Amino acid sequence: MHWIEPYIATYGSIALFITIYFESFGAPVPGESILIAASLLAQQGTLSLPVMLMAVFLAAILGDSTGYLIGHFGGRKVLLRFCPYVKLTPERLEKFEALFEKYGSGIVITARFFAILRQLNGIMAGALKMHWLKFVAANIIGAALWTLVWGAGPYYFSAFFRSLL
Template sequence: MHWVEPYIAAYGSIALFIIIYFESFGAPVPGETLLIAASLLAQQGELSLPVMLLAVFLGAILGDSTGYLIGHFGGRKILIRFGPYIKLTPERLEQFEKLFEKYGSGIVITARFFAILRQLNGIMAGALKMHWLKFVSANIIGAALWTLVWGAGPYFFSALFKKLL
């Protein structure tokens, strides 16, 4: 984690916003790692914790929303065209749609905490026709929880971990 700290210290919360934004709609970047490093830098006084948390929260919401729009306007066509290559038949796609219809909010909230799912979350919700308002509310809740766990958690609990080591 030491390799990322100089970049975060140099570019601050705007860099975190951009990285989390791109990670949230599919780019394979180490957002969670950067968030933990930023939290520890905030504890050392090199970043403002409230500004950093706000930047990460907004980046997560806007990134997932961009992914939703990509999925909504183009993802379904891609799933239908290339789905058979990964054994995603029209029947399975229909099953996933029903799953998102029934459990979509929970899926969106919890997917934020798992790599790869975090990156595909918005795109899949859009492609599987999850209602926009349902998605936005779940996205806000998931982004808030994720930001607090990985952004504020290390800030407040790192002293406890130091004592244990």
């Protein structure tokens, strides 16, 4: 985590926005690690916590929304093309669509907290035909929770953990 801090300290919330945006629509970027480092830098006074949290929250929403659009307009074709390679039959794909129809909001909210799922979250929701308004609502809730847990959590709880040492 020490290698990340100089970049965040130099480029601030703009670097966080760009990193979280790209991670949220599929790029393999260490978003949580960067967010935790930024939170600790905010505690030291290097970054503004409210500005940092807003940048991360907006980037997470916009990144997942970009992923949704990618999935909606092109993801299904890619899924159908590569289904045989990953043993995903059209029947299984229909089951996934039904799963997203029934539990899509919960999936989108909780996927935010798991690496790889976080990156594929929007793309899969779009490719599996999740209704856009349901996706947006779940995306906002998931982004808010994730931002608060990994952005504000270390900021407020690091002093507590230091007192235990």
